[in-house]
Amino acid sequence: MNIFSILYPEGYERPGYEPLQSPEIFPDLNLDQIVQRITAYKAPYHLNSVFYMPLKEIDPIYYRQEIMQNLEHTQCAAVFRAFAQSMKAMREHLSRLDKMYYPYQQKAWFLDAVKLYKDAVEELRQNLRGCQWTAKGLLAFQDYVENYVASASYETLCTDTEKMKQELAEVRYSLRIKGNHVDVRPYSEEKDYSEEVRQTFEKFRQGAAKSYLVRFSQGPDLNQLEARILERVAQLYPDVFGNLDQYCIKHQDYVDETLAVFDREIQFYLATLEFIEPLRQKGLPLCYPVLSVSRKTLSVQDAFDVALASKLCEEQAEVVSNDVLLKGPERVLIVTGPNQGGKTTFSRMIGQLEYLASLGCPVPGRNARLFLWDKILTHFGKREQTQSLRGKLQDDLVRIRDILSEATGNSLIILNEIFTSTTLQDASFLSYRILQRIIDQDALCVWVTFIDELASFSEKTVSVVASSVAGHPALRTYKLVRRPPDGLAYALAIAEKHHVTYRWLKERIL
């Protein structure tokens, strides 16, 4: 039987195993940076793999969107954060147990861990009662918790734990050390003798004395002698320690599996919401997209590159947003314009929009209507590898051939500055051939290029141009607009900015 999952609706076949490697497109689209930021403080949950599994159907995506929206728009996310904190404290408590050598030391720690768990569950149940949900997943979870707390097995766990703690609190014993002998005895009433000793020898005192007080470590570890004494105490109180042995065996799997899974999976939502919070604070729009599997259109207003925006937010810098529109027969966005004008960012942004949507996450922008893809394929210009025996142009072509044979009519292809390692003539020849193939496949494509002529290829291509401030070619607006290419790359303006024109170099090299 499938256990309840907050990530997948009932009946949805959840993946058999979770991938450890990010999809290949992650570095190109800076999704690795986004996921790294989202999961930065959530390492123990191994959340990354959840982000490596895009959903290929619309229903489970909407299941997640509902939950995410409920959590975002009520105060109830705090309930799960508190539960996560308590569960984390319990796990940390348990983890120290592995480093202990002595069974009765471990068992006492185990007992305390169960107590922490019990408190966490009770707090969760109390808090859940104050929440107003509408999302199917959250309502189902609340039902589950109520039933679990009312169950007989949970009841037993609680009674056993309280009783065991009480019994251990009542154990007392005495030690007698003689030469190399230490006797462990049941407790009997005795006076504090050290004070007597101090008074007896006070008259021998000679001036100031160096302190021989040794600082003992406050850690949880037992030394060998302490451990051996504990063994004897256990023999003195066989009933209590027998009960402790029993208790530990009986309750070894005290954490409910469904709760354990939930504790991890809910972090997907919490982490995502914590990540977008500063973006919202900055006034950047994020929305829950409407998805389609049949209409190959993209439409979103005021979208932005999430990785870049997150970084700019930290630096208190301005984030530029852009609209995306691909409608009717249009399939290919040809992106041209000045260097450092935001072309690559624009192409990444579209990849991020589509990928995040498939996870059920909110996406940057307003009124997003997106297409649910089967594959996203990317090729960004790569650094030349000295170990590679193939030239860079051949690497480009081989990669693109692989992309084209993998792509279907429902795929999204993102190409960025390819064929830069060859002549202009070669680059146009090759680009035309590749573009024709993409159009023949009817795939969606974003193509960043310096070959302006591609923009007017057919009714399926749309031109998007990075613009700059009128009269100041080196000043970028980072706005990309739908209009024919203007054929200016402003390369000299950039060279001037970096002080590497002829005039500057003559001055700088001494």
Added chain:
Amino acid sequence: MKVLLMYADRDFDEKGRLGPHSEDLTNDLGLDTVWNAMAQGDAFTRDVVQHATLNIMNDPAKIAYRQDILRDCLNNVSVIETLYSIAVEAIEREKREYFGLFSHSPTTILHRSLKVMQIFVELLKKLKKTADDNSHLFASSGFHRFFAMIAEDLSEEYFADVEEQLQELQFRHGIRLSAQLGKGNKGARYVLHKSLGEHRTWFQRLTQKSEPGYTIVIAERDDQGFRALAELQDRGTNLVANALAQAVDHVLSFFVRMRTELAFYMGCIHLHNALMRKDEPICFPDALNEDSSLFACRDLYDVSLALHLPGPVTGNTINADGKMLVFITGANQGGKSTFLRSVGLAQLMMQCGMFVPAKAYRASVCRKMFTHYGREEDASMTHGKFDEELHRMSQITDELTPHSLMLFNESFAATNEREGAEIARQILDALVEKQVKVFFVTHSYTLTHGYYDQRRDTMLFLCAERKQDGIRTFKLVEGEPLETSYGEDLYRQIFECTELEWDAVKEMDNPR
């Protein structure tokens, strides 16, 4: 005792900071492959050869000093291996003698120092013997000085002296101290005296008991008593323990220097062996003054590629004497990048005193070397690709001096060809006027043809050779830049074959 096998007048610094451009040089020239072949898996050697190759010398006399020593090393491999192993043994055995984890008392310091010093004496004797037996086989001034120093500083008398000291410091007969009274009549200013043990006569020994005096006996289980006694000994031996421990450190640092500087030559021997196994030629280059502006090579090959490929590699024979601007154009995979890398590697190897992968190599030294290669998108998202390239050029300019060497590989191509060529032209004109020598691999016909029309004496145009039938020889020949780079060939090869052929192409994955 100075080692002085890297420089005639100073120690080699294997830990110094590398220049800001080191990372680019490493990646662009494939230096890792060379270093790995030299290091043979030894991280220490790798560090040494890395610093040696990246801190190039530009004085031909200094280069010759190392070349002579390296020739000696190649002629006497087993002696060098012995010397190196002595240094390594000394360092490793010293490391094995732990200081106690908690108590750093003079007694434990002294005890350890004694043990280590005995090891060192044993190895210094071995070093002396190796030097005495073999010094006549060496011709370089560096080794002459090194062996003469050992003969003089490590004489028989010196060893006898040291061994007597080490015997004494064992304190077999206890320690003798003198002390004065300090504050509150507490003992202070302890001085250690030489033991009388060996020098007492049988008569003194017999009569000693009758000398007047009191004896304090510490009971067998009186831990506090024993602790106090140990403390007194510690006070007494403090100065001598310190002195001996310092002496140990001095001898150790000699072995460390020796190991460090020999590691460079061991690395050269390893690389030499690897190339000999492949029958690849090497030569000791002629390093010429920086203002002579010469460059000529016969069968110069890419040593990093040679180490990487199973078969033989192609060499290039070029004469670029008097040239300041060398363009390399032509077919993709025609050996352009390989040639560029081979120039960079050979120049670095020459200027750190190594042999060079060629049958002959003669070149002016450069003051600094830089590479500027086309790069992937910058992950920090602050620069576009072309912007990043110019930013990098600007950083290089901060370091550039006349008589530097610049290697460009498909630089300034991340924009349209017309504008890229204009930027490159401005940069190249300025560099050449500032006496910077440039090798430039490019596809930009606009750029190369512009220069070809000027055809000045200081320029050289090389093309990747491509026969009529499309076969590439990976050789460079002098010639006019052509307009196409044969992208169509590649397109056909990759896109217009059957799936079956395609699988075969991918299988091979190796155009050679």
